[in-house]
Amino acid sequence: MENYYNPEDLLKFEEVGKDAPELAKNFFEYYGQVFAEGDLTAREKSLIALAVAHTIQCPYCIDAYTKGCLEKGSNLSEMTEALHVATAIRGGASLVHGVQMRNIAEKMSM
Amino acid sequence: MEIQNLQEGGFPDFDQTLKNHGLFLKRGETVICQINLGLLCNQVCKHCHLSAGPGRKELMDLATIHQVIQFQKKAACEVVDITGGAPEMNPHLPVLIEEMAGLTNTLMLRSNLSALYDINDPGLLDLLVKHRVTIVASLPSLNLSQTEGQRGEGVFDKSIKAIKLLNDMGYGKKDASLVLDLVSNPAGAFMPTPQAVAEKRFRRVLKDKWGIVFNRLFTFANMPLGRFETWLKKKEIFETYLKSLWEKFNPCTLDGLMCRHLISISWDGYLYDCDFNLAARLPKGNLRTHIGDLTNMNFNNQEVAVGNHCYACTAGSGFT
Numbered sequence: 001m002e003n004y005y006n007p008e009d010l011l012k013f014e015e016v017g018k019d020a021p022e023l024a025k026n027f028f029e030y031y032g033q034v035f036a037e038g039d040l041t042a043r044e045k046s047l048i049a050l051a052v053a054h055t056i057q058c059p060y061c062i063d064a065y066t067k068g069c070l071e072k073g074s075n076l077s078e079m080t081e082a083l084h085v086a087t088a089i090r091g092g093a094s095l096v097h098g099v100q101m102r103n104i105a106e107k108m109s110m
Numbered sequence: 111m112e113i114q115n116l117q118e119g120g121f122p123d124f125d126q127t128l129k130n131h132g133l134f135l136k137r138g139e140t141v142i143c144q145i146n147l148g149l150l151c152n153q154v155c156k157h158c159h160l161s162a163g164p165g166r167k168e169l170m171d172l173a174t175i176h177q178v179i180q181f182q183k184k185a186a187c188e189v190v191d192i193t194g195g196a197p198e199m200n201p202h203l204p205v206l207i208e209e210m211a212g213l214t215n216t217l218m219l220r221s222n223l224s225a226l227y228d229i230n231d232p233g234l235l236d237l238l239v240k241h242r243v244t245i246v247a248s249l250p251s252l253n254l255s256q257t258e259g260q261r262g263e264g265v266f267d268k269s270i271k272a273i274k275l276l277n278d279m280g281y282g283k284k285d286a287s288l289v290l291d292l293v294s295n296p297a298g299a300f301m302p303t304p305q306a307v308a309e310k311r312f313r314r315v316l317k318d319k320w321g322i323v324f325n326r327l328f329t330f331a332n333m334p335l336g337r338f339e340t341w342l343k344k345k346e347i348f349e350t351y352l353k354s355l356w357e358k359f360n361p362c363t364l365d366g367l368m369c370r371h372l373i374s375i376s377w378d379g380y381l382y383d384c385d386f387n388l389a390a391r392l393p394k395g396n397l398r399t400h401i402g403d404l405t406n407m408n409f410n411n412q413e414v415a416v417g418n419h420c421y422a423c424t425a426g427s428g429f430t
Contacts, residue, residue: 037307041307041311042307043303043307043311067300070296070298070300071296071300071301071302071303072303072307073251073252073303073307073308073311075251075252075253075255075256075297076255076256077253077255078253
């Protein structure tokens with residue numbers, strides 16, 4: 001194995017069902033339903049997925065949802081804004097723990 | 111240009127795919143007469159299958175226009191579809207509109223919008239209204255960067271202004287007889303948004319942001335020919351793009367393909383099964399025929415000439 005990540009592996013996703021077909025079937029059905037048009041459009045769901053893909057740093061998901069966003073009519077400006085939403089939440093989540101740090105430090109300090 | 115080296119991508123050519131599915135592509139009744147007035151255009155779009163642009167000299171002359179009119183008198187196609195290049199840049203367009211208006215149920219003009227806006231000819235606009243010419247206008251994206259990345263700087267603003275102008279003239283209203291349809295194609299090497307979904311969003315955003323309206327929106331995949339083929343090869347994604355079209359081959363699209371019901375007449379009067387075959391220089395039924403030499407107007411059951419670019423029309427829900 002030269003690389004942990006190979007682009008071709010994305011197309012083999014369904015092979016994870018080989019040794020647990022029922023679980024895979026349930027997962028892929030659920031997955032399909034999640035991304036169908038609902039109160040949120042399929043385009044909006046793809047933008048959320050793209051942002052989450054960057055948060056979990058999954059190269060397969062970034063590949064799939066960059067293409068998915070474009071094919072659902074999103075543009076690079078919207079996709080970049082979505083990414084900044086994920087980045088802000090991720091950064092904010094670190095920063096807000098600063099309150100915990102301050103609480104502990106203040107308790108211990110004169 | 112015939113697309114080569116397909117085996118590299120590991121998939122069959124279009125003709126073989128038809129055979130693999132036991133399918134034949136034959137012409138039905140011809141209901142659309144599409145007239146390509148020439149390759150002269152004010153834009154140099156990256157996706158243009160005809161490589162049209164300001165430097166192109168090919169234009170349909172008056173003699174050929176009269177031959178086309180004679181053809182329509184006999185063929186009586188329900189729809190006459192005028193295209194280019196930018197058809198507004200052919201000086202004989204008004205003659206063609208005047209003569210064709212009484213010879214068909216629907217007279218259609220394809221416009222890139224910026225040509226209509228730049229030429230700003232009140233006489234032409236009045237003529238379009240007078241003859242209730244349906245306008246089919248290109249607007250690939252609701253986003254300036256995507257539109258101008260494909261069609262050139264300044265095009266987005268002109269397109270919006272041209273639609274406003276057409277709306278002011280009565281085009282695109284729900285209950286009006288002046289029809290304005292939009293066409294959206296991807297700003298890159300990816301598949302188009304499903305038509306119904308894109309139409310809903312275009313309708314909402316165009317109304318909210320610019321107060322403009324239209325009748326219908328059509329989406330289609332970019333055709334791997336001409337300038338788009340060159341662009342794909344430069345990016346080294348030509349095979350990948352073709353393969354993605356092949357993977358989405360849908361045999362159910364065949365019956366509704368426009369090439370079965372359309373005759374395309376090139377600027378120099380030669381016949382093709384569609385405008386894409388014109389770009390690929392694949393003559394109707396693989397036999398080069400000039401409109402002036404036609405003796406039989408019935409093309410029913412004649413074989414449609416195909417190439418690997420046809421994968422773009424048969425992908426997903428297809429291009430009809």
